[in-house]
Structure formats: C-alpha cells, structure tokens
Amino acid sequence: MKVNDIADLLAVWEAGACVVVKTSLRTRIAARLDDAECRVAGLRTFTASLQHAFDHLDALPDRSTRCDPECGFLTPASTAGAQALRSVPGRTAAGGPP
Template sequence: MRMSALRISQLSSATGVPATTLRFYESEGLLPADRSANGYRVYDDRARQRLAFITAAKSLNLSLPEIKLLLRVWEKDSCAAVKAELGPAIESHIAHANESIAQLTALRESLTDALARLGDTPDAPTPCNPDCTWLISANTAVGTA
C-alpha cells in the first residue's frame, strides 16, 4: 500500500526530524524531494524509508559522505552489497571509538592524579610556582612524552 505524499512539515512531524534537517539532507543530495504544483516539497514512502536509513546510519556516527555512498548502494543494489559496504565502515568507526576510549581513559587517569596531587599541595599563602606538587608531576609527564 502506497502512502500518500507528505509535505515537509508532515514528514517532520511523522519522523521527529526537523524540517531544517530535511532541507539540509535535500541540499546534500541525501533526501531528494518531489515538488507539488505549488512548489511544496513532497515525499513518498521511499523517501520516508530513505530517511530511516539516514537516521540509522547517523546513529552509528557515519559521516554524510559515507551515508551518501551507502544510499547509492542501497538504492541500486542488493542487501548483500549494502552489507559489504557497511561492514568496513563500521569496523573503521569501532577502531576510532577504541582510540577515543583509550585517549579518554588516559585523560581520566591524568585528571584523577592531578586532583590527588592538588589535594596534597599545601595551602600556601604565596603565589603558585612551578614547584607546586600537582605541576611537578604534570611537567614530568609532559617532559617524557
């Protein structure tokens, strides 16, 4: 059963995707819209499915160029072809996420150490200087990096 054509405001309401985002997707070639006789953007079932695909891909943090490539495959090829394109993209994003996790873990450890050293620093009535306990360890770490 074919859904009747939806105007941009209706598609936005039905999907929760702001109209500004729908217009942006159109300008980027991700979500083409037909035009009614009076010039309004109109969308059919396939556009709604395409938007669901874009939304799912965005939830995986895929870039717009990656999504655009996947959409071309999705529109013209088999599910196996989409899977073949999507798998490496997801693997790349997993590797990037692992790098980010490692960097954030190291940052958390540095912050935790700095907070502990800061707590050990005496409350001197004089201005701070490079010999402060929390700075010495941080400067040592920077010097060895």
C-alpha cells in the same frame, strides 16, 4: 555517518544486492567502532592524568603565602595531562574539536 558515507551507501543500496549493502555497511560501522574505541582509550589516559593532578593538588600543604616554585604542582610531570589531551583523537593541538 558522514554525508559522503551515506551518499555512497545509498548508491550501493540502489544498485546492489542486500549482501553488498550489508558488507558495505558492516565495513563502515567497523571503522567507526575502531575510531570510537581509540577515542575511549585516549579519554581514559586523559582521565587518569587529571585524577593524578587532582590527587597531587590535594596532597600539597595549605600555605598562607603566595604560590611559588616550591609548591611543586607545576613540575614536568604535571604536563602529562596536556599531552594526554593532545593525543585524544578528534582534538586539535589547542585541545578543541577539529
């Protein structure tokens, strides 16, 4: 919980009946649960994208020459992993924490 949430809950706890505290806490926990489930879904999408990239990389032939566009790894389909990471809640456009 964020500090503001704790302060709000403390105010309810000090002034309200148990049922009011329980209702307030339940609402806050439900919101956090929804957020966590959304993050899990985003991470599953990102994990699938990484697995696809990993499998695609393993399927490429080993060559003794330098990599070039013929390698086929840097195709538009491989950008899906970057898009999946950007769609993970709690991540910035640069891919780091907010």
